[in-house]
Amino acid sequence: MGDLRIEKLAIDYGARAVIQGLDLDVHDGEMVSLLGPSGAGKTTILKAVAGLLEPSGGNILIDGHSVRGVPPEKRNAVMVFQKPLLFPFMNVSQNIGFGLRMRGQAGGETARHVDHILALTRLEGLSRRKVHELSGGQQQRVALARALVLKPSILLLDEPLSNLDATLRQRMRELIQTIQSETRMTMLFVTHDQSEALMLSHRVALLLDGRLRQVGAPRQLFHHPADPEVARFFGGKNFFQGHIQNGMYHSDFGVFAVGPQDGNGHLRTATIRPEDIRIVPRRAESSGGLAGRIVKTNFEGSATRIVVACSAGELVVLTSQDGFLPGQEVEVTVPPDKLRLFPDA
Amino acid sequence: MDSPSRPDGDARTRRGPDAGGLVLLLLPALAVVWVLFGGGLALGLVQALGYLPVAGLGELSWGHFARVLTDPDFIRSLLLTFYIAGTSTSIAAGISILTALLLASLVERSRVIHFMFQVPLTVPHLVIAVAAVFMLAPAGLFSRAAVALGWIQTSADFPLLINDTWGVGIILTYVWKEVPFITMMILAVLRQSGNALLDVGRTLKASPWQRFRYITLPTIFPAVGAASLIVFAYTFGAFEVPFLLGRTYPMTLPVWAYKNYSDIDLLARPEGIATGIVIALVVMLAVVLAQMLTKAARKRGVIL
The missing domain is CATH 3.40.50.300 (P-loop containing nucleotide triphosphate hydrolases)
Incomplete structure (x- = not known):
């Protein structure tokens, strides 16, 4: 006992x-x-x-x-x-x-x-x-x-x-x-x-x-x-403001399908973990992600921490891929299912 | 397998002068010590061995040491000196342990108490001895206070505490003077790790008495031992307090050595110096023991 x-x-x-x-x-x-x-x-x-x-x-x-x-x-x-x-x-x-x-x-x-x-x-x-x-x-x-x-x-x-x-x-x-x-x-x-x-x-x-x-x-x-x-406390770096409208989360970083939520129209804070954001070099054909430019890279051993400047603000990305360099044009994708919404801000 | 910890690891890798270089750097200070202390000891030893041309003595022999060591008065003085040094040190150590335990938590909170305990360390023994005369003598402060309070009828009824058989005045003076020193040594150890170890003992189900017996005493033992040996060495070799507060017979060894050394008869001087060398040997032995205890404690991680 x-x-x-x-x-x-x-x-x-x-x-x-x-x-x-x-x-x-x-x-x-x-x-x-x-x-x-x-x-x-x-x-x-x-x-x-x-x-x-x-x-x-x-x-x-x-x-x-x-x-x-x-x-x-x-x-x-x-x-x-x-x-x-x-x-x-x-x-x-x-x-x-x-x-x-x-x-x-x-x-x-x-x-x-x-x-x-x-x-x-x-x-x-x-x-x-x-x-x-x-x-x-x-x-x-x-x-x-x-x-x-x-x-x-x-x-x-x-x-x-x-x-x-x-x-x-x-x-x-x-x-x-x-x-x-x-x-x-x-x-x-x-x-x-x-x-x-x-x-x-x-x-x-x-x-x-x-x-x-x-x-x-x-x-x-x-x-x-x-x-x-x-x-x-658990390493969250990407926080942005937006509001819910009919199951969609509208923010400066885009509109994300988050499913039915309480508080329609209310301002909500959202976060996404750096390792949940996908990053690819920008090509002629857009992959549908947010366009941005790499501001800083930090090699951390098993992963690289990348700060990407988008038009809506900066996003921190953690990726196991190599080859990203400061100044490089990239596209980042925020999977809606990885988005975490907090109660009313 | 983890490698054994090396607390001195940083020191090993730190660049600094080698042993030879260190000796060179220390040479000016060491030279003063060697010349003043070593030279004085060597000169004293030569005179104790009988080389004193000014008194017409020129032959080296152990005769003066033999005479001193076989003199019944020397044995009485030696026993008296051991008694006074041993008793005062033991009482001071006992009081210091209790005081340190009582003050351990207070001192952590109050620097004033810490400071107050340091004050007696700066007062010379001679001043305390004179104060003891004023307070403990038959016509002293305590005696008159006892008369005024009606505890005794006249000053003559007051117990003899100065120049007495048992050296009460000398012992009290030493106890008063040495308690703060030993207490500070114990407090330093208790502040370093003693309280934390006591907390460990509490969560490991040790009762208050068990914590004192199995944690506090072994923790402070090296500090008490080393401090007591230093105090013993000092009181064994000190001259001024027993000279002021002691009896004329038997005398403590330092007083006896001084009397012989300053005797109008120059032929007594070698015996005085021989006595002094015996005192120095006892003192050095105590200091060496204190060093050994300190070294053993440091090896265990206790800082003294």
């Missing part, structure tokens, strides 16, 4: 309200990412759930029981911090077994559990190592193992991969994913990295300015953002 319910959570730092009226449910066996930019209040929420910070309002329930006023050591939640924060005066197995020893578990049983977790986190052979003899990735795995061994109802992960290099981070993501699917442990994972959140989680909760803006499956947030700000 590992249910977490956050109800109308409010947290203040002095006179400044950091979190206001936040509601979030994390179900048993679920991995939910709390995603947001730095300073959005993600760690603050995690600390409140862990008991390291007292909220000014609302309630936190773990397995159906309110934990308001319950000290961290009495809550069935364990936190893995951004830095490994291993005890430097203990070796790897002592670090991992720390929580079990604090619970008063017998030495033999502790050793058995520690060995199991060492294997699960691929740390076999390092049990006697001193902390300073470990790499950054190994230290973070020990920190994860130290939390996992306690089998908490909720495992709270506070950007544990942010200090690792790209390769190591990818390996750790896969490890966390494997562990989560094997143990079915309920996890609340804090990150500012959208790709990390999308890859790891069953659901993503996007936090902007202390408020949850959208909670849902990774694909839902990515492809169907609730508002322009959510879309911008």
Whole structure:
């Protein structure tokens, strides 16, 4: 059992309200990412759930029981911090077994559990190592193992991969994913990295300015953002204004068939992801797209980011094709089915 | 397999002078230290070995060291010095641990408290010793206050705290002076990682006592140890406080060395210097131990 319910959570730092009226449910066996930019209040929420910070309002329930006023050591939640924060005066197995020893578990049983977790986190052979003899990735795995061994109802992960290099981070993501699917442990994972959140989680909760803006499956947030700000957070660059008239969206970039919509005649904001726009060099015969000229290209490895100036404004396009150059005349096509319309602007 | 972390990796790749170049750059400063400290020590050693032409002594021998080390008064002085240095250091360390724990969260919030704790570090030991005389002497401030409050009838009833058998005045002076120093050392460690480790301990189900026993104490141990050894070294070799507040017999070793050195009889001078060299050896041993503790702590990632 590992249910977490956050109800109308409010947290203040002095006179400044950091979190206001936040509601979030994390179900048993679920991995939910709390995603947001730095300073959005993600760690603050995690600390409140862990008991390291007292909220000014609302309630936190773990397995159906309110934990308001319950000290961290009495809550069935364990936190893995951004830095490994291993005890430097203990070796790897002592670090991992720390929580079990604090619970008063017998030495033999502790050793058995520690060995199991060492294997699960691929740390076999390092049990006697001193902390300073470990790499950054190994230290973070020990920190994860130290939390996992306690089998908490909720495992709270506070950007544990942010200090690792790209390769190591990818390996750790896969490890966390494997562990989560094997143990079915309920996890609340804090990150500012959208790709990390999308890859790891069953659901993503996007936090902007202390408020949850959208909670849902990774694909839902990515492809169907609730508002322009959510879309911008997930890399949305192309926003334009227009209005609906009889199932058609009229904008400066063209008229798009979007099907029946509420709010006939009302002004609406639309967006399209850069990778959904098709781009081709302009030929004598028009392909029916918008004419434009390339302003800038940025090679990003697997794709090239191209800024195209059209008569209605600029569009950002992401394409895997090579050969586009600044100054080149092109045609861009906006598929209507990829257009995302937001409620009335 | 991940490669072991190398915190000094940047330093390795940074361009800078090699070892030889560093010695050359440091040579002017090192020369002053070598000439003043090393030269003085060498001259003292020669005189302690019996080479003092002005007193008609010219033959080198270990005789003066032997006489000093077999003198019953030396043993009494040595024990008294160890007692005063050890007791004052232990009490200061104990008080410092408690003070640091109480202040850890306050100091983070208030720079004023941090500053207030730095003030006693700047006050010379001699000033504190004089203040101790004014306060703790039989006719001092505390004694008169006790009489005024009716706790004792006359000043003569006030316990002897200055020039007393147990060196209470000396110990109190050292404790007052050294507590801020050790506390600052502990606070530096606690501010660096101590509070974060305590948060980890809380989420790992450690009770307040367990956090103190299994996290705080091991975290601050190197700092307490190193600071205490430095304080011990200082109090073991310090002269002015026991000279002002101590008894005339037995004397602490530094006072005994000074008396011999400044004796009108020049023949006593080699024994005074021999005593001084014994003190220097004990002090150096404590400093070396402090360095070893610091080095071991730094290896574990603790900044001191």
